[in-house]
Amino acid sequence: MFTGIIEEKGTIKQIKQVSEKSIQMTIESANVLEDVQVGDSISINGICLTVTAFSDTSFEVDVMPETMKATSLQMLAEGSNVNLERSMSANGRFGGHFVSGHVDGVGTIVRKEKKENAIYYDVEMPDELAIYFIMKGSVAVDGVSLTVFGISGSTFTLSLIPHTVSETILGDKGKNDIVNIECDMLAKHVKNMLSQQHYDN
Known part of the structure; x- marks a missing residue:
């Protein structure tokens, strides 16, 4: 669950084609990496994706064929900027509205x-x-x-x-x-x- 309050703009460092219709993305960021763990949800341009690996400067996510087809991710390229937001914490302020990260x-x-x-x-x-x-x-x-x-x-x-x-x-x-x-x-x-x-x- 997210609030729709963007924490930072990240940059796509690498897009790796996994299969014909699925990809793996590496995204450079700073703020959202402060307490990141494998399995965490991060909203990327409003799409809820799961962190599969991370370093001090970037994190990786897998993108399934359905997500590629239904969202604007298919139009992004290496070097594109993206909106990033970590899932909301129970003890944080709620500044936006309930956002699921499931694009309609x-x-x-x-x-x-x-x-x-x-x-x-x-x-x-x-x-x-x-x-x-x-x-x-x-x-x-x-x-x-x-x-x-x-x-x-x-x-x-x-x-x-x-x-x-x-x-x-x-x-x-x-x-x-x-x-x-x-x-x-x-x-x-x-x-x-x-x-x-x-x-x-």
Whole structure:
């Protein structure tokens, strides 16, 4: 479980092809290595992955075919920056919202516009995800906990403060770039319960 508050930007040091559709990644980082152990979960661009090995400067993760197919990881290369967050601890502050690290789909940035001290992003999402979005609701984009400031059909709007722009990879992204989307967990549970109720009746 994560909060969507990014701890640092890491850099992909190596991508090793394990099989046709699976890879192993080595990621350079600093903060998330402070208390890392093999088996720990780390969110990489909003994707929950397991640490399989680590050193003083980097850690390794395995990426399965399904994860490659369903997320933006397939578009990354050696040297790409990524958002990193360790799983939340029971004695820490909860600054974002409940984020599972299970990506629901990928979206495309269709507009990026600076407005005073904020930067607005319009993100086009898969049509089937639109039901989970409400004004002022929560969404995780590339693992970053954000608030929905506008919805129009299958497009939602985000407003990023300068800190988020500088401390996450979203600041480097622009029009036509791909992002990972994780919808609000509560909305998904409610949708599932209502669907089951309709089926039972």
